[in-house]
Amino acid sequence: MSEINTHYRNCNICEAMCGLEITYQDNQILSIKGDQLDPFSQGYNCPKSLALEDFYTDKDRLKTPIRRTATGWEDISWDEAFSEITEKFKGIQQQHGNNALAVYLGNPNAHSLGNALFLKPFMKSLGTINRFSSASADQLPHHVAANFMFGAGMLIPVPDIDRTDFMLIIGGNPVVSNGSMMTAPNVIGRMKAIQKRGGKIVVVDPRRTRTAKIADQHLFIRPEKDALLLLALIHCVFDSNMVNLRHLETQVDGLDDVESLAKHYSPELVAEFVGINATSIRTLAADMLAADSAVCYSRMGASTQTFGGLCLWLTNVLNIITGNFDRAGGAMFPQPAFDLLSNHQPGHKSSFGQHQTRVRKLPFFNGEFPVATLAEEIQTPGEGQIRSVITVAGNPVLSAPSGHKLAQAFAGLDYMVSVDIYLNETTQYANIILPGTTGVENSHFDIFFNSFSVRNTVKYSPPLFDQQPDQRSDWQILKQISARMLNIATDDPMQKITPEMLLDMELKKGPYGEEGMSLQKLIDNPHGIDIGPLMPCLAERIKTADGKVNLFPQIYRDDLPRLDAVMAQPARDQAYPFELIGRRLVKSHNTWTQNSQRLIKGKNLCTLEVHSQDAQALGIKQGQLVNVSSAVGEIVIEVAITDDIQQGVVSMPQGWGHNQKGTNMSVAATQPGVSINDLTDANRVDMLTGNAAFNGTPVAIKAA
Ligand SMILES: Nc1nc2c(c(=O)[nH]1)N[C@H]1C(S)=C(S)[C@@H](COP(=O)(O)OP(=O)(O)OC[C@H]3O[C@@H](n4cnc5c(=O)[nH]c(N)nc54)[C@H](O)[C@@H]3O)O[C@H]1N2
Ligand SMILES: Nc1nc2c(c(=O)[nH]1)N[C@H]1C(S)=C(S)[C@@H](COP(=O)(O)OP(=O)(O)OC[C@H]3O[C@@H](n4cnc5c(=O)[nH]c(N)nc54)[C@H](O)[C@@H]3O)O[C@H]1N2
Numbered sequence: 001m002s003e004i005n006t007h008y009r010n011c012n013i014c015e016a017m018c019g020l021e022i023t024y025q026d027n028q029i030l031s032i033k034g035d036q037l038d039p040f041s042q043g044y045n046c047p048k049s050l051a052l053e054d055f056y057t058d059k060d061r062l063k064t065p066i067r068r069t070a071t072g073w074e075d076i077s078w079d080e081a082f083s084e085i086t087e088k089f090k091g092i093q094q095q096h097g098n099n100a101l102a103v104y105l106g107n108p109n110a111h112s113l114g115n116a117l118f119l120k121p122f123m124k125s126l127g128t129i130n131r132f133s134s135a136s137a138d139q140l141p142h143h144v145a146a147n148f149m150f151g152a153g154m155l156i157p158v159p160d161i162d163r164t165d166f167m168l169i170i171g172g173n174p175v176v177s178n179g180s181m182m183t184a185p186n187v188i189g190r191m192k193a194i195q196k197r198g199g200k201i202v203v204v205d206p207r208r209t210r211t212a213k214i215a216d217q218h219l220f221i222r223p224e225k226d227a228l229l230l231l232a233l234i235h236c237v238f239d240s241n242m243v244n245l246r247h248l249e250t251q252v253d254g255l256d257d258v259e260s261l262a263k264h265y266s267p268e269l270v271a272e273f274v275g276i277n278a279t280s281i282r283t284l285a286a287d288m289l290a291a292d293s294a295v296c297y298s299r300m301g302a303s304t305q306t307f308g309g310l311c312l313w314l315t316n317v318l319n320i321i322t323g324n325f326d327r328a329g330g331a332m333f334p335q336p337a338f339d340l341l342s343n344h345q346p347g348h349k350s351s352f353g354q355h356q357t358r359v360r361k362l363p364f365f366n367g368e369f370p371v372a373t374l375a376e377e378i379q380t381p382g383e384g385q386i387r388s389v390i391t392v393a394g395n396p397v398l399s400a401p402s403g404h405k406l407a408q409a410f411a412g413l414d415y416m417v418s419v420d421i422y423l424n425e426t427t428q429y430a431n432i433i434l435p436g437t438t439g440v441e442n443s444h445f446d447i448f449f450n451s452f453s454v455r456n457t458v459k460y461s462p463p464l465f466d467q468q469p470d471q472r473s474d475w476q477i478l479k480q481i482s483a484r485m486l487n488i489a490t491d492d493p494m495q496k497i498t499p500e501m502l503l504d505m506e507l508k509k510g511p512y513g514e515e516g517m518s519l520q521k522l523i524d525n526p527h528g529i530d531i532g533p534l535m536p537c538l539a540e541r542i543k544t545a546d547g548k549v550n551l552f553p554q555i556y557r558d559d560l561p562r563l564d565a566v567m568a569q570p571a572r573d574q575a576y577p578f579e580l581i582g583r584r585l586v587k588s589h590n591t592w593t594q595n596s597q598r599l600i601k602g603k604n605l606c607t608l609e610v611h612s613q614d615a616q617a618l619g620i621k622q623g624q625l626v627n628v629s630s631a632v633g634e635i636v637i638e639v640a641i642t643d644d645i646q647q648g649v650v651s652m653p654q655g656w657g658h659n660q661k662g663t664n665m666s667v668a669a670t671q672p673g674v675s676i677n678d679l680t681d682a683n684r685v686d687m688l689t690g691n692a693a694f695n696g697t698p699v700a701i702k703a704a
């Protein structure tokens with residue numbers, strides 16, 4: 001046995017980028033703790049990070065390629081797998097055109113240095129425009145707003161949580177999720193610090209979440225009415241003559257147009273629909289305006305709904321007109337050491353709507369189509385039909401809207417491949433599964449989350465354990481498929497490129513390159529390097545052609561009649577009188593961490609939260625099983641009665657439903673839960689952006 005060693009790395013599970021201190025001996029992990037010396041997370045870590053050990057040792061995790069046979073699965077060599085896959089892909093593309101092959105990219109890609117760097121050439125080598133990803137089940141409206149207002153989809157303003165005096169959180173539960181599109185390790189500590197310095201936090205959510213419970217004020221809102229609330233808040237800012245663009249006075253176009261629009265949406269007009277009375281709306285606006293600095297932060301509750309596009313645009317508008325943009329304590333742009341915008345020319349023509357999906361005509365953006373359309377694009381015959389799919393680190397059967405229908409679509413494909421570590425609800429339909437290394441076996445650098453971070457920091461982590469000779473990392477798998485698709489020889493110099501080489505190049509060319517930023521510098525500083533708080537930088541970073549913020553892009557103007565129409569509709573669907581929303585749990589991450597015993601042990605948490613008065617009216621009791629149905633599906637789930645949810649709204653966790661035959665996640669199967677996406681309807685989308693609308697899915701409930 002060798003001696004006990006210590007390794008420092010960032011956790012790769014969620015967006016918070018927590019620094020970890022891991023002690024190990026030979027190839028065994030002994031302990032995982034928060035790294036006190038990480039300048040950003042300062043010792044914080046959450047219970048999920050301990051499971052990095054479990055994913056590493058998991059007996060169910062795949063280590064070599066497997067191929068589906070008539071009776072089960074067989075191990076095959078990497079070479080055989082790559083040969084078969086590329087031969088099949090080429091055959092299908094020759095016969096049906098390049099776009100007959102589609103790619104689905106899941107969330108862990110964003111947490112992987114190698115995947116983030118090699119997916120672009122991988123896509124190019126496949127030559128298809130059919131890319132789908134979890135982004136359109138998540139944050140697409142954020143990117144669309146950034147694209148049209150600031151000229152680049154990745155130019156995302158983040159709340160300066162460490163300096164703000166007033167934080168309005170709309171549809172986010174960062175105390176549980178640890179923050180999203182807002183990388184902020186120990187977000188709970190950062191929130192408490194707002195209150196300690198005399199600031200205030202207000203949460204707008206149909207559920208009294210853990211975040212709402214620590215906030216100074218919680219306002220229950222009806223699902224999917226946030227755009228109306230935001231318009232009313234903007235109305236109040238104009239109404240009280242408090243518009244103040246500060247240093248952006250000459251840099252914002254469209255202020256007058258926003259003013260004429262907002263005139264119409266008084267708090268009195270929207271109150272009934274939103275479920276918040278006009279006085280409370282006016283007080284909320286006044287509180288925000290009275291604070292020295294303030295920020296409105298909207299997340300999943302605002303983006304995964306039928307008006308996600310409008311919500312994220314209006315959130316930016318509110319921050320801008322209250323003088324809380326590009327300013328300490330407001331919404332600010334990070335300046336990451338690896339700058340994804342370094343090659344982005346101002347005035348670059350956006351790809352939004354360049355193509356449309358074949359069946360439903362939803363827009364293409366940022367290299368992809370909405371995942372809500374994937375099943376129909378596979379199942380609808382005709383020119384351009386998708387016949388083959390490769391999933392990379394994604395589980396859309398559980399994560400995409402109407403996932404159960406996507407399962408049927410996958411079952412009918414000519415050929416499917418999955419790059420994944422588990423035989424799960426999605427990968428079971430693959431002909432071949434290619435398992436990459438994961439977690440502590442990989443090197444780590446957060447390309448994306450540094451771009452959404454509340455502080456500019458930078459950190460690289462090498463792999464903790466070497467990969468075994470018969471293992472491949474995801475990026476090696478992607479590269480090998482690319483090379484074979486393009487018939488590139490194994491000794492081609494391109495084949496020698498590693499993620500580290502590309503990272504070093506980008507760091508040197510990035511904003512701190514001249515100050516000596518490089519991979520070596522990061523290797524020499526294993527706890528990470530603090531660059532400092534976010535700085536005003538709009539003038540340098542904005543990518544619109546004229547360098548101005550477009551406060552009222554045309555696409556939103558065109559979308560507003562759809563919002564107005566809502567106010568003319570009856571509030572409830574007669575057949576499906578309840579509105580279903582999702583919830584995240586502290587100890588699970590999306591669909592894939594449930595094979596860790598330490599994370600799933602304990603009582604069943606996959607329950608349907610129902611308000612006590614609704615339960616009484618329905619005659620249902622705590623712990624009872626109920627049948628929940630929607631326009632597309634039906635599940636049976638245990639009831640949890642609570643008053644922490646708005647009447648008429650019910651909530652269940654997302655990411656569950658590990659009860660399917662044909663999967664091999666043995667621990668997850670002991671506490672399988674049911675899938676919320678057997679109920680969510682792929683036909684419900686934000687028509688503007690194409691993002692899935694999970695929130696407010698109409699459902700009916702009856703005793704099972
Ligand atoms: N109803 C509802 N649906 C939702 C949501 C919701 O709130 N409500 N949330 C949405 C959101 S925000 C997201 S991001 C999506 C997530 O959607 P997905 O990305 O499709 O789902 P994940 O559970 O993240 O799936 C990760 C997959 O990657 C595999 N995996 C894990 N680590 C690795 C690795 O290192 N390499 C490889 N190759 N594979 C790996 C896992 O086995 C799993 O199959 O779900 C969305 N779906
Ligand atoms: N523990 C844990 N952490 C995670 C994840 C996880 O699965 N588990 N997933 C990670 C991922 S991929 C992401 S994208 C982030 C998401 O991070 P968050 O957005 O913070 O997470 P959610 O819990 O989905 O928060 C959405 C909130 O919106 C509310 N809501 C639902 N409908 C509406 C509505 O119509 N209007 C309003 N105003 N609110 C509404 C819900 O009640 C919920 O509280 O979390 C990340 N972190």
Ligand code: SF4
Binds near residue numbers: 018044045046049178
């Ligand atoms: S909060 Fe996220 S990044 Fe931090 S330890 Fe937990 S899972 Fe990992």
Ligand SMILES: [Mo]
Binds near residue numbers: 107138
């Ligand atoms: Mo996500």
